[in-house]
Amino acid sequence: MLTSDSREIPSIAEGASIAEAIKKMLENDSFVLQVINNAEEPVGWLHGLDILRTFVKEPGMNRIMESGIRVFIKPIAEDDYLEEEAGLSAICLWAEKREHNPPYFLTRKGKSGIFTTYGLLRVALEERDRERELRKESKVQLATLRHSQEELEMALGNLIVDPEVVARLKSIPEYRDEYDSATGKIKITGIIKEGVYRHVINILRLLTELFMKGLKAVDGISREILVQTSIYHDVGKVQPHLEVGDMVDPKEAFEPGQYHAFRSASLARKVYQLERSIVYLIQYHHHPDGELPSDFPRGLLPMHRLFRLLDGLSAGITRRGSRISLAVRGAIVQVREESAHPIYNRCLELDLHSGRVEVKPLEQRVETNY
Template structure:
């Protein structure tokens, strides 16, 4: 049997420059994330334990996927035609839950330990008397990093591998032949799986001792009847703690940001002005609403501040004529005067008719920032003209604000891409030039460019 004969998964991939925080959810979901170069070459792998140790060991701020990955050279990889026994051997010697499947130098799939395990388990069930396969399967079961318990239909434990001994703090000799004890706090899915004959994967299971396991339950079916269950599991307590920490720090960040707002009315307006995701039909020029983001304006402002913070760490604020305070205030107030239509998912509208002409909300936002919040003149200029093209600006627009206006428009556009199009963005700053690499599901916006903040020159880059 070969690798291509068993179930493989679509690999989850990231750019080498992805931040550690942005990797967390992908790693939590799958346990392993592949780092690819711009040309699609496999650079390395990030596992949950690698990420956790990077995050908890106070890894330098701004560290990226590339800094913490296990390099591709030190990883085993297989091809679609690799023999499954050879692939299984790699799991014995490596601590990754999935192995990359590479064909002609390109990552084509990810082979999970589980698929190999299930294949060999069914081999055991279907080839009784075949000593070689049985022996081989047992060696593999016993070398797994995941805990494995095999239970027959009477709930008697038939296999208890060394990883299960370690995770359950029990001896196989004491458990094999005994009736299985349900250690989860809640009702175990064993009974459902036994009855329905359908597998259940990644069941998050809190234990009575405070740990959290992720458990797979796979029925062993022979002649249409469930003969038992293979239960595989691993400890995800650290990942769950990390997830809780991340959620907490997101909440804290949210509260901290709300504190920077002038008052609760500004917060209320931002949180109750929706933004929409849509599908554009180039033939009719109409859009169909696909998602309503109720607090869209709030998210837009937060994302714009994040983009600005990223540019700040890359040195943008050391440029003459760029003021952090002016930009932060401009971002907070720039869309505060926006009047959004109330649209529903599935509704098709003409965007030119449904949405207000952008310079109108810009002027209203500038009036609000000026009259109610007494913001400085530079902030008001920037807000009032954030939707104007350069050749449409009034003659008295202060020329010294041009670099900041260009930067505000860039940040505003990138935040819209993050908020409304789930874009992936990478930024570089070199002198007065900002390079933007943007990728998202909307091909019209899938472009990379260089903008010179001093001259206004913009060049589109051809990057695949």
């Protein structure tokens, strides 16, 4: 498609002399002239090389033809160079700067040539075709990724066999918010429908990844117990009704996490009749090690520590869109968390047996296993 900055070709009457044509070419720095009739309608075009061939054939030109070319040589200048790997935009910029110069070019590697518009068009078309292929490939990969994710979520969702539990979890929303350090309040920026259900699914995804990376070999870790804990840990949660734009004090709007942990544990024991170890993990999943009661079973500590970690990571995924990378080294779980909110960016290392936790900024990785 021609643009407004396309250069207009000079015109000459079809009855003009060769001298007039040469003068017109020199005045316009153009090798090509458009030939028009008396009605100024285009009837053809004229190329300077054809005129040059005519002069070469004339006998009277012999003396001039035997003269040296030194006087006509133009020294190579900096703007004669065109980078061999230059992109389309760089080539166009180079051509625009040389608008009134011959289309000769030289590369730093010694390659030379004549720049042509059809060559530029070919490069543009090749780049367009490559871009189309990349877009097509990206769409296929994205569709495959979405399909795989949907299959995974369906498989994880099938672990929750009780439809009443699924309905309960889907009925509890989560909220996205922004914290104002000056007032201590948060502004609600988004409502996540089926938020707690999404939160549970994300925990199960993280748990599945850890077991694939060797967590099953760690003493004191039971996959079945952790799966059931994940499913039922927030079944007793109650959320306030908030709208986007609301400014609230989180301490007033939301109940302490330990409250819904105790309610969920009560439901797990009385309604769903889950085993005692699962009830313990649910009841104390908002208690750090130092706040656990003295009768908390020490054999559950590795799973208690792990579940608290996964609960927090899933909250980051669900509410903040965090990207999580996991690694397992013996009884040590390594985490790399990247969030849209830089305050949550971190590298973390948790020893499930000792409870030791080491947290560093992202640029200071705990290990190189991410």
